[in-house]
Amino acid sequence: MARDYKQEYANYQGTQEQKERRAMRNKVRRRALKDGRVTKGSGFDIHHKDGNPRNSHPSNLVVQHSSQNRSFKRDKNGRKA
Numbered sequence: 001m002a003r004d005y006k007q008e009y010a011n012y013q014g015t016q017e018q019k020e021r022r023a024m025r026n027k028v029r030r031r032a033l034k035d036g037r038v039t040k041g042s043g044f045d046i047h048h049k050d051g052n053p054r055n056s057h058p059s060n061l062v063v064q065h066s067s068q069n070r071s072f073k074r075d076k077n078g079r080k081a
Helices: 005-013 016-035
Strands: 045-048 059-063
Touching: 005 045, 016 045, 016 059
Parallel strands: none
Antiparallel strands: 045 059
């Protein structure tokens, strides 16, 4: 069965909370590009240590390779452990 992107956006990605979280992640990324901490296409992400993208305090941010940042331990049901 094919993904229904329109429904996915309406139910999750388009919610106000998710829009705010995405905006903060983008803001932190732009700031890191400006400061020279990352470069476009470098394969590095900005990791939020506490998992909260709204917390953009410098002590909460780490430059991390995208393969590390986008993977996390999962339980037997495939959820975050």
